[in-house]
Amino acid sequence: MKWFDYAAPKTLSEALALLAAHPGARMLAGGTDLLVQMRAGRKPADLIIDIKNIAELNELRYERASGLTLGAAVACYRIYGDAAVSRAYPSLHQVASLIGGTQIQGRASIGGNLCNAAPSADSIPLLIALGATCRIAGAGGERVARVEEFCTAPGKNILAAGELLVSMHVPAPRPGSGASYLRFIPRNEMDIAVAGAGVAVELENGKFRSARIALSSVAPTPLFVREAGDWLTGKPVNGESIAGAAEIAKAAAKPITDMRGTKEYRRHLCSVLTRRALETAVRRAQEVQ
């Protein structure tokens, strides 16, 4: 790796001051993407800012009324190790347990997964489906963005120079709601999604009150298929409705052919994964009703 300096600020304002003085700095949370990229000579930086000592970025707090605050540097194991969070958001528990292996989960954060903005990121479709928002801080103050607006191109996000992701907020699960993320990989663990589907539903009187569906690995960024969820609204909860939404998701996918799969195969996967993820989400919603 090329030479860089290292700083581990203890407060958000200290981190923002460092970032303002070093526009080429990069943030270190778990380092599981950053250090691989730095070693390969991609995205070099003259300063690495370790954000793990900052309270706001380490916060993992669930309240029944207000929902979940997930600090940008919180490692995956803390999510699936937290009984209250796992109970309220089984889908988040599921996603935190499937990114990398045990060693990676001990370091990697969902915030890092989001900032890295890979089309194949496992956590992003689920965050979109759950309606999560991002708290972004910069020298000029703070702003909030929806997760579906965050990624702009492979490896690129909406953070401007001098800005950093502080945390994500996931709304409290409403009665009759359920979510799920499902990906296809040829191995059992430790692989990059050929395609994936994150879904969230809210059921009422045997009908879909609302639904949100997003896909991974089938577009330059994680893809929010708003029309598939909107189409489900008001439809009866049955296999026909679910199959219809899965076809809309499939039609929205814009995959490429690469070593992981052909575009035809990926489109097919979108339909299968969306259907199965919806079935799981519906089952979860019915369990908590």
Next chain:
Amino acid sequence: MQRKVHVRTTINNQAVEFLCEPRQSLLECLRDIVGLTGTKEGCNDGNCGSCTVVLDDRIVTSCLVLGVEAEGRKITTIEGIAAGNQLHRLQQAFLTNAALQCGICTPGFIVAAKALLDSEPNPDEERIRLWLAGNLCRCTGYDKIVRAVSECAREAKA
């Protein structure tokens, strides 16, 4: 300004201080500066698990940790597993079950498997395979490794 950093940490229950460049990984620091060469470098990008160490009670791949991040933390490496000349029962089980051939992956497997048994004394086979998914072995085909860990899990149960 290009300056080395003074790191104070605890490795295998001993206070250790070292000087490193911020760009050096914990793996490089352990092997090349501290002289603990039991931890192996395999892929150097977090996929193979050969460089697994325990960092504050969590297993991590030390190739994806900076040496400077060790400041004030607690690290356990393969050198901290046996009690003097007395092998840990996992190490003994790896020998009895022939769970190693070339041996490069073995320190990582032992450190990772011990962390599992420390937190969950009785994992079943599926749990063991899932926990060790981040450790690659190109020789054994994994069965003997899983058998060795299962044997220790059964002993704990008995």
